[in-house]
Amino acid sequence: xxxxxxxxxxxxxxxxxxxxxxxxxxxxxxxxxxxxxxxxxxxxxxxxxxxxxxxxxxxxxxxxxxxxxxxxxxxxxxxxxxxxxxxxxxxxxxxxxxxxxxxxxxxxxxxxxxxxxxxxxxxxxxxxxxxxxxxxxxxxxxxxxxxxxxxxxxxxxxxxxxxxxxxxxxxxxxxxxxxxxxxxxxxxxxxxxxxxxxxxxxxxxxxxxxxxxxxxxx
Ligand code: GTB
Numbered sequence: 234x235x236x237x238x239x240x241x242x243x244x245x246x247x248x249x250x251x252x253x254x255x256x257x258x259x260x261x262x263x264x265x266x267x268x269x270x271x272x273x274x275x276x277x278x279x280x281x282x283x284x285x286x287x288x289x290x291x292x293x294x295x296x297x298x299x300x301x302x303x304x305x306x307x308x309x310x311x312x313x314x315x316x317x318x319x320x321x322x323x324x325x326x327x328x329x330x331x332x333x334x335x336x337x338x339x340x341x342x343x344x345x346x347x348x349x350x351x352x353x354x355x356x357x358x359x360x361x362x363x364x365x366x367x368x369x370x371x372x373x374x375x376x377x378x379x380x381x382x383x384x385x386x387x388x389x390x391x392x393x394x395x396x397x398x399x400x401x402x403x404x405x406x407x408x409x410x411x412x413x414x415x416x417x418x419x420x421x422x423x424x425x426x427x428x429x430x431x432x433x434x435x436x437x438x439x440x441x442x443x444x445x446x447x448x449x450x451x
Contacts, residue, residue, distance in 0.1 A: 235267050236297040238308075239283070240443060242272040248444030249408060250437045253305045254293040256402040258439055260309040260395065262432035264316035272443060306338050306399065313395040320395055333389050333396025337403045341379065344371040345406050372413060380417040387426065401427030 238261075240254035254270075261268045277283055279290045286294045287303040295302040295311070302308050310331065313319035320327045348368045355361050379400075383389060388397045404424045407414040414421050427433060442448040 234298045235269055236261070236295055237269040237271055238296075239271050239273050239286075239292045239294045240440065241292055242274045242277075242443070244440070244444060248441040250440055251406060251408060252292065252440070253402075255436055255440050256305045256399065257293045257295060257308050257312070258436035259398055259402065259433050260312045260319060262435045263318050263398065263430070264312055265318070266312070266316060270439075270443075270448070272448075306334055309395055309399060310334060319398065321392065326391060329390050330394035330396040333394070334399045337396070337399035341375055341400065342403045342406075344368060344375060345403065348372060349406065369413065373416070376413065376417045376420055380420045383419055383423055385419065388423075393427075393430070397423075397427060401433075 238254060238257050241252055244252045246252055258268070273283060273292060278287075278292065283294075284290055286296065286301050289303070291303070293303075293305060293308065295308040302311060309319075320330050348365070351361050351365060351368060388394065389400060390396065401424050404414060404420065405428070407424075411421070414424065428437075439448065
């Protein structure tokens, strides 16, 4: 059954691929699975029909027959568990790849999000300037740790996995301001490798087409 995902009808990122539907599109592309997209306005996201799918009134959601999911990590894991290409067969390697998915959203993403919130939403607050160096120290610390673990490897643990997909997607949040990422050349190259994957490029083009008005309405 072809799944349907939701995405912003008008993404505030203006097609830069930063909204989280890109992660789900990428996973589906890696798995070679067709999908449909239902575009939702901010108003629709907060209405009862969408809230029944997503209790927090956000995108993306994922519907497949009777199943409705929210939370990108869970959706990507669901796709990865049902289709080849995103998780290794070996049980231990599979558990490690899933660990990297959690590390991406639970360890790397929080300080990155904190910085974005401070820069974009709390810029006018008196404490933002004072708070920023502490946030950036926390991000640099995490990037340094990730950089040491990655070393010269192509991916985090053997073959490309859903762990890399989530980690690259989280690190792409630096797209708007890549200076911090450039301080860690191997991590910078790792993100570029992820973005060079044909499946990522297809996912990126598909979300961009929504912004440029080329996408078929779902
Ligand atoms: N934990 C959830 C998940 O991983 O699925 C978080 C989902 C989430 O944050 N969704 C955002 C949303 O629906 C869109 S992706 N926001 C609307 C709302 O909460 O009312 C986050 C996002 C939005 C915009 C940009 N941007 O413009 O650059 C980047 C990322």
